[in-house]
Amino acid sequence: MTDQQIIERINTSLAEEFELDLQDMTSEANLFTDLGLDSLDLVDLVIVLEGAFGFKIREQETVRQIRTLEDIHRFVIDKKRSLERTA
Protein backbone atom coordinates (compact mmCIF):
# COMPACT_ATOMS: atom_id res chain seq x y z
CA MET A 1 0.00 0.00 0.00
CA THR A 2 1.50 3.34 -1.04
CA ASP A 3 1.44 6.44 1.12
CA GLN A 4 -1.12 7.98 -1.24
CA GLN A 5 -3.40 4.93 -0.92
CA ILE A 6 -3.12 5.12 2.86
CA ILE A 7 -4.03 8.81 2.79
CA GLU A 8 -7.02 8.12 0.55
CA ARG A 9 -8.26 5.34 2.79
CA ILE A 10 -7.91 7.55 5.87
CA ASN A 11 -9.81 10.39 4.23
CA THR A 12 -12.69 8.27 2.94
CA SER A 13 -13.02 6.45 6.28
CA LEU A 14 -13.10 9.71 8.24
CA ALA A 15 -15.46 11.37 5.76
CA GLU A 16 -17.94 8.53 6.18
CA GLU A 17 -17.67 8.36 9.96
CA PHE A 18 -17.79 12.07 10.66
CA GLU A 19 -20.06 13.13 7.77
CA LEU A 20 -17.29 15.30 6.29
CA ASP A 21 -17.00 16.64 2.77
CA LEU A 22 -13.93 15.20 1.03
CA GLN A 23 -13.30 18.59 -0.57
CA ASP A 24 -12.73 20.14 2.87
CA MET A 25 -10.23 17.45 3.82
CA THR A 26 -6.97 19.10 2.90
CA SER A 27 -3.81 17.92 4.63
CA GLU A 28 -3.47 21.13 6.60
CA ALA A 29 -7.12 21.12 7.74
CA ASN A 30 -7.37 21.38 11.52
CA LEU A 31 -9.62 18.65 12.86
CA PHE A 32 -11.19 20.88 15.45
CA THR A 33 -11.37 24.37 13.96
CA ASP A 34 -11.78 23.47 10.28
CA LEU A 35 -13.56 20.10 10.30
CA GLY A 36 -15.66 20.60 13.45
CA LEU A 37 -14.49 17.54 15.39
CA ASP A 38 -13.93 17.62 19.14
CA SER A 39 -12.39 15.58 21.92
CA LEU A 40 -15.36 13.19 21.95
CA ASP A 41 -14.53 12.24 18.36
CA LEU A 42 -11.09 10.94 19.31
CA VAL A 43 -12.57 7.65 20.53
CA ASP A 44 -14.31 7.18 17.17
CA LEU A 45 -11.18 8.30 15.32
CA VAL A 46 -9.16 5.51 16.93
CA ILE A 47 -11.85 2.90 16.18
CA VAL A 48 -12.14 4.04 12.56
CA LEU A 49 -8.37 3.90 11.97
CA GLU A 50 -8.10 0.50 13.70
CA GLY A 51 -10.91 -0.84 11.50
CA ALA A 52 -9.50 0.64 8.30
CA PHE A 53 -5.94 -0.65 8.80
CA GLY A 54 -6.35 -3.67 11.05
CA PHE A 55 -4.00 -2.63 13.85
CA LYS A 56 -4.52 -1.64 17.48
CA ILE A 57 -3.70 1.91 18.50
CA ARG A 58 -2.34 2.11 22.01
CA GLU A 59 -0.56 5.46 21.66
CA GLN A 60 -3.29 7.39 23.50
CA GLU A 61 -1.03 10.37 24.21
CA THR A 62 0.03 10.69 20.54
CA VAL A 63 -3.61 10.55 19.46
CA ARG A 64 -4.50 13.32 21.91
CA GLN A 65 -1.84 15.54 20.33
CA ILE A 66 -3.19 15.13 16.79
CA ARG A 67 -4.40 18.45 15.40
CA THR A 68 -4.42 18.28 11.59
CA LEU A 69 -5.35 15.72 8.99
CA GLU A 70 -1.68 15.57 8.07
CA ASP A 71 -0.88 14.54 11.68
CA ILE A 72 -3.21 11.56 11.19
CA HIS A 73 -1.68 10.69 7.81
CA ARG A 74 1.83 10.81 9.26
CA PHE A 75 0.83 8.82 12.37
CA VAL A 76 -0.79 6.02 10.34
CA ILE A 77 1.94 5.86 7.70
CA ASP A 78 4.66 5.70 10.39
CA LYS A 79 2.77 3.03 12.33
CA LYS A 80 2.08 0.95 9.25
CA ARG A 81 5.69 1.12 8.08
CA SER A 82 6.93 0.27 11.57
CA LEU A 83 4.62 -2.78 11.74
CA GLU A 84 5.76 -3.89 8.29
CA ARG A 85 9.42 -3.72 9.38
CA THR A 86 8.78 -5.85 12.47
CA ALA A 87 6.61 -8.37 10.61
Added chain:
Amino acid sequence: MATPETILREKPVAAPPAVPGPAAVLMTLVVYPLLIAWTFFGLLVSPLFFLVWRLVTGLPAGRIARQLIWIYGRSWMAIVAPFVRFRRAGLDQPGIRPPAIFVVNHLSFFDTFCMALLPFSDITFAVRSWPFRMFWYAGFMRLAGYLDVETMNWEECLIAGRRVMERDGFLLFFPEGHRSRSGELQRFYSGAFRLAREFGVPVIPLCLVGTDRLLPPGRRWLRPARVELRALPPVDPAPFADHGELRRHVKALMAGELKAMRQERPA
Protein backbone atom coordinates in the same frame (compact mmCIF):
# COMPACT_ATOMS: atom_id res chain seq x y z
CA MET B 1 -33.67 15.05 -1.34
CA ALA B 2 -34.50 16.31 2.13
CA THR B 3 -31.81 15.52 4.66
CA PRO B 4 -32.40 15.60 8.41
CA GLU B 5 -30.74 19.01 8.41
CA THR B 6 -32.94 20.56 5.74
CA ILE B 7 -36.09 19.09 7.24
CA LEU B 8 -35.48 20.96 10.48
CA ARG B 9 -34.23 24.10 8.79
CA GLU B 10 -37.68 24.60 7.25
CA LYS B 11 -39.05 25.84 10.55
CA PRO B 12 -36.29 27.43 12.62
CA VAL B 13 -36.71 27.90 16.32
CA ALA B 14 -37.72 31.45 17.17
CA ALA B 15 -35.02 33.40 18.97
CA PRO B 16 -36.01 34.18 22.55
CA PRO B 17 -36.67 37.84 23.32
CA ALA B 18 -33.71 39.75 24.72
CA VAL B 19 -35.68 41.06 27.70
CA PRO B 20 -37.59 38.61 29.92
CA GLY B 21 -41.32 39.17 30.34
CA PRO B 22 -43.05 39.24 33.77
CA ALA B 23 -43.80 35.49 33.70
CA ALA B 24 -40.17 34.69 32.93
CA VAL B 25 -38.97 36.97 35.74
CA LEU B 26 -41.39 35.38 38.22
CA MET B 27 -40.45 31.87 37.08
CA THR B 28 -36.73 32.59 37.37
CA LEU B 29 -37.13 34.13 40.84
CA VAL B 30 -39.19 31.16 42.07
CA VAL B 31 -37.59 28.15 40.39
CA TYR B 32 -33.88 28.75 40.90
CA PRO B 33 -34.06 29.32 44.69
CA LEU B 34 -36.39 26.35 45.12
CA LEU B 35 -34.15 24.13 43.02
CA ILE B 36 -31.05 25.17 44.96
CA ALA B 37 -32.82 24.65 48.29
CA TRP B 38 -34.15 21.25 47.21
CA THR B 39 -30.71 20.21 45.95
CA PHE B 40 -29.10 21.29 49.22
CA PHE B 41 -31.76 19.45 51.23
CA GLY B 42 -31.28 16.38 49.04
CA LEU B 43 -27.53 16.40 49.60
CA LEU B 44 -28.11 16.52 53.36
CA VAL B 45 -30.73 13.79 53.66
CA SER B 46 -29.77 11.47 50.84
CA PRO B 47 -27.03 9.57 52.75
CA LEU B 48 -29.55 8.56 55.43
CA PHE B 49 -32.24 7.90 52.84
CA PHE B 50 -29.76 5.84 50.86
CA LEU B 51 -28.77 3.68 53.84
CA VAL B 52 -32.37 3.02 54.91
CA TRP B 53 -33.36 2.16 51.33
CA ARG B 54 -30.41 -0.17 51.02
CA LEU B 55 -31.26 -1.94 54.28
CA VAL B 56 -34.94 -2.27 53.43
CA THR B 57 -34.67 -3.31 49.78
CA GLY B 58 -31.20 -4.86 49.56
CA LEU B 59 -30.80 -3.27 46.14
CA PRO B 60 -27.29 -2.55 44.80
CA ALA B 61 -25.92 0.93 45.53
CA GLY B 62 -25.89 1.92 41.86
CA ARG B 63 -29.54 0.98 41.39
CA ILE B 64 -30.56 3.09 44.40
CA ALA B 65 -28.47 6.03 43.13
CA ARG B 66 -30.22 5.87 39.77
CA GLN B 67 -33.61 5.77 41.50
CA LEU B 68 -32.66 8.79 43.62
CA ILE B 69 -31.58 10.70 40.51
CA TRP B 70 -34.88 9.86 38.83
CA ILE B 71 -36.78 11.07 41.92
CA TYR B 72 -34.71 14.26 41.87
CA GLY B 73 -35.76 14.79 38.26
CA ARG B 74 -39.39 14.24 39.23
CA SER B 75 -38.98 16.78 42.04
CA TRP B 76 -37.64 19.31 39.55
CA MET B 77 -40.70 18.68 37.41
CA ALA B 78 -42.90 19.41 40.44
CA ILE B 79 -41.00 22.64 41.15
CA VAL B 80 -41.42 23.96 37.59
CA ALA B 81 -44.94 22.55 37.18
CA PRO B 82 -46.69 25.93 37.68
CA PHE B 83 -44.78 27.24 34.65
CA VAL B 84 -44.13 24.17 32.49
CA ARG B 85 -46.61 21.74 31.01
CA PHE B 86 -45.14 18.28 30.48
CA ARG B 87 -46.41 15.68 28.08
CA ARG B 88 -45.05 12.31 27.11
CA ALA B 89 -46.13 10.00 24.31
CA GLY B 90 -45.25 6.68 22.77
CA LEU B 91 -43.75 5.20 25.89
CA ASP B 92 -46.39 2.48 26.27
CA GLN B 93 -45.31 0.69 23.08
CA PRO B 94 -44.66 -3.00 23.75
CA GLY B 95 -41.07 -2.90 22.44
CA ILE B 96 -39.97 -0.25 24.92
CA ARG B 97 -38.37 -2.37 27.56
CA PRO B 98 -34.83 -3.05 28.78
CA PRO B 99 -32.18 -3.83 27.75
CA ALA B 100 -32.06 -1.03 25.21
CA ILE B 101 -30.35 2.23 24.35
CA PHE B 102 -32.23 5.52 24.39
CA VAL B 103 -31.00 8.33 22.16
CA VAL B 104 -32.46 11.80 22.64
CA ASN B 105 -31.91 15.16 20.97
CA HIS B 106 -30.30 17.88 23.09
CA LEU B 107 -31.60 21.42 23.44
CA SER B 108 -31.10 22.56 27.03
CA PHE B 109 -29.29 22.01 30.31
CA PHE B 110 -32.62 20.79 31.70
CA ASP B 111 -32.99 17.98 29.14
CA THR B 112 -31.40 15.54 31.57
CA PHE B 113 -33.95 16.52 34.22
CA CYS B 114 -36.75 15.86 31.70
CA MET B 115 -35.65 12.24 31.46
CA ALA B 116 -37.68 11.77 34.65
CA LEU B 117 -40.63 11.80 32.24
CA LEU B 118 -39.59 8.27 31.34
CA PRO B 119 -41.47 5.58 33.26
CA PHE B 120 -38.15 3.88 34.10
CA SER B 121 -35.66 4.78 36.78
CA ASP B 122 -32.88 2.30 36.01
CA ILE B 123 -31.24 4.47 33.36
CA THR B 124 -27.49 4.87 33.02
CA PHE B 125 -26.55 8.12 31.30
CA ALA B 126 -23.55 8.37 28.97
CA VAL B 127 -22.27 11.91 29.33
CA ARG B 128 -19.26 14.11 28.65
CA SER B 129 -16.71 14.96 31.32
CA TRP B 130 -18.02 18.37 32.37
CA PRO B 131 -21.13 17.19 34.29
CA PHE B 132 -18.76 15.22 36.53
CA ARG B 133 -17.19 18.56 37.51
CA MET B 134 -20.44 19.68 39.20
CA PHE B 135 -19.32 18.46 42.61
CA TRP B 136 -22.83 18.44 44.06
CA TYR B 137 -23.96 15.93 41.42
CA ALA B 138 -20.69 14.07 40.70
CA GLY B 139 -20.88 11.65 43.66
CA PHE B 140 -24.35 10.48 42.65
CA MET B 141 -23.32 10.15 39.02
CA ARG B 142 -20.32 8.00 39.90
CA LEU B 143 -22.37 5.88 42.30
CA ALA B 144 -24.99 5.45 39.58
CA GLY B 145 -22.31 4.17 37.20
CA TYR B 146 -22.72 6.92 34.61
CA LEU B 147 -20.36 6.61 31.64
CA ASP B 148 -17.89 9.45 31.12
CA VAL B 149 -17.55 8.86 27.39
CA GLU B 150 -15.09 11.71 26.93
CA THR B 151 -12.50 10.18 29.25
CA MET B 152 -13.14 6.45 28.83
CA ASN B 153 -11.63 4.58 25.91
CA TRP B 154 -13.68 2.26 23.74
CA GLU B 155 -12.84 -0.92 25.69
CA GLU B 156 -13.91 0.72 28.96
CA CYS B 157 -17.15 1.90 27.34
CA LEU B 158 -17.82 -1.62 26.12
CA ILE B 159 -17.25 -3.14 29.55
CA ALA B 160 -19.40 -0.56 31.34
CA GLY B 161 -22.12 -0.75 28.69
CA ARG B 162 -22.20 -4.54 28.79
CA ARG B 163 -22.72 -4.43 32.56
CA VAL B 164 -25.79 -2.25 32.05
CA MET B 165 -27.21 -4.57 29.41
CA GLU B 166 -26.57 -7.67 31.53
CA ARG B 167 -28.55 -6.29 34.43
CA ASP B 168 -31.44 -5.42 32.07
CA GLY B 169 -30.95 -1.69 32.25
CA PHE B 170 -31.18 1.21 29.84
CA LEU B 171 -28.31 3.29 28.51
CA LEU B 172 -29.14 6.85 27.50
CA PHE B 173 -27.11 8.97 25.08
CA PHE B 174 -27.44 12.49 23.76
CA PRO B 175 -25.85 11.55 20.40
CA GLU B 176 -25.33 15.18 19.39
CA GLY B 177 -22.94 15.58 22.31
CA HIS B 178 -23.82 19.26 22.68
CA ARG B 179 -26.93 21.33 23.11
CA SER B 180 -28.17 22.57 19.77
CA ARG B 181 -28.11 26.37 19.50
CA SER B 182 -30.32 26.46 16.40
CA GLY B 183 -32.86 23.80 17.31
CA GLU B 184 -31.61 21.74 14.36
CA LEU B 185 -30.24 18.26 14.89
CA GLN B 186 -26.46 18.35 14.85
CA ARG B 187 -24.05 15.65 13.72
CA PHE B 188 -24.53 12.42 15.69
CA TYR B 189 -21.62 10.74 17.46
CA SER B 190 -21.40 7.02 16.88
CA GLY B 191 -21.04 5.58 20.40
CA ALA B 192 -24.70 4.70 21.02
CA PHE B 193 -25.03 3.02 17.64
CA ARG B 194 -21.80 1.09 17.88
CA LEU B 195 -22.89 -0.24 21.29
CA ALA B 196 -26.37 -1.15 20.03
CA ARG B 197 -24.82 -3.26 17.28
CA GLU B 198 -22.22 -4.71 19.62
CA PHE B 199 -24.84 -5.81 22.18
CA GLY B 200 -27.64 -6.55 19.70
CA VAL B 201 -30.09 -4.34 21.59
CA PRO B 202 -32.60 -1.90 20.08
CA VAL B 203 -32.12 1.84 19.84
CA ILE B 204 -35.14 3.77 21.12
CA PRO B 205 -35.22 7.29 19.65
CA LEU B 206 -36.66 9.95 21.95
CA CYS B 207 -37.70 13.33 20.58
CA LEU B 208 -37.81 16.27 22.96
CA VAL B 209 -39.27 19.69 22.20
CA GLY B 210 -39.90 22.75 24.36
CA THR B 211 -36.80 22.80 26.53
CA ASP B 212 -35.20 25.21 24.06
CA ARG B 213 -37.90 27.68 25.09
CA LEU B 214 -37.51 26.85 28.78
CA LEU B 215 -33.74 27.44 28.88
CA PRO B 216 -31.72 27.48 25.66
CA PRO B 217 -27.91 27.51 25.70
CA GLY B 218 -26.39 30.86 26.63
CA ARG B 219 -29.36 32.17 28.63
CA ARG B 220 -29.85 32.24 32.40
CA TRP B 221 -33.45 33.27 32.89
CA LEU B 222 -36.21 30.73 32.50
CA ARG B 223 -39.34 30.96 30.40
CA PRO B 224 -42.65 29.12 30.74
CA ALA B 225 -42.85 26.32 28.20
CA ARG B 226 -44.64 23.23 27.01
CA VAL B 227 -42.29 20.28 27.01
CA GLU B 228 -43.05 17.08 25.15
CA LEU B 229 -41.07 13.85 25.10
CA ARG B 230 -42.11 11.38 22.42
CA ALA B 231 -40.69 7.89 21.95
CA LEU B 232 -40.45 6.39 18.49
CA PRO B 233 -40.69 2.63 17.87
CA PRO B 234 -37.49 0.79 18.85
CA VAL B 235 -35.04 0.28 15.99
CA ASP B 236 -33.47 -3.17 15.69
CA PRO B 237 -29.80 -2.78 14.72
CA ALA B 238 -29.58 -6.21 13.05
CA PRO B 239 -30.69 -5.31 9.49
CA PHE B 240 -28.19 -2.44 9.16
CA ALA B 241 -24.89 -3.02 7.40
CA ASP B 242 -22.91 -0.98 9.91
CA HIS B 243 -23.29 1.50 12.75
CA GLY B 244 -23.12 4.42 10.30
CA GLU B 245 -26.20 3.24 8.44
CA LEU B 246 -28.05 2.71 11.73
CA ARG B 247 -27.00 6.19 12.92
CA ARG B 248 -28.21 7.88 9.72
CA HIS B 249 -31.52 5.98 9.84
CA VAL B 250 -32.22 6.94 13.45
CA LYS B 251 -31.25 10.54 12.82
CA ALA B 252 -33.61 10.78 9.84
CA LEU B 253 -36.46 9.30 11.93
CA MET B 254 -35.85 11.80 14.71
CA ALA B 255 -35.56 14.75 12.32
CA GLY B 256 -38.88 13.87 10.73
CA GLU B 257 -40.62 13.43 14.08
CA LEU B 258 -39.19 16.65 15.53
CA LYS B 259 -40.45 18.53 12.51
CA ALA B 260 -43.93 17.06 13.01
CA MET B 261 -43.88 17.84 16.74
CA ARG B 262 -42.91 21.47 16.10
CA GLN B 263 -45.64 21.87 13.50
CA GLU B 264 -48.23 20.45 15.90
CA ARG B 265 -47.39 23.11 18.49
CA PRO B 266 -49.50 26.26 18.53
CA ALA B 267 -47.55 29.42 17.63
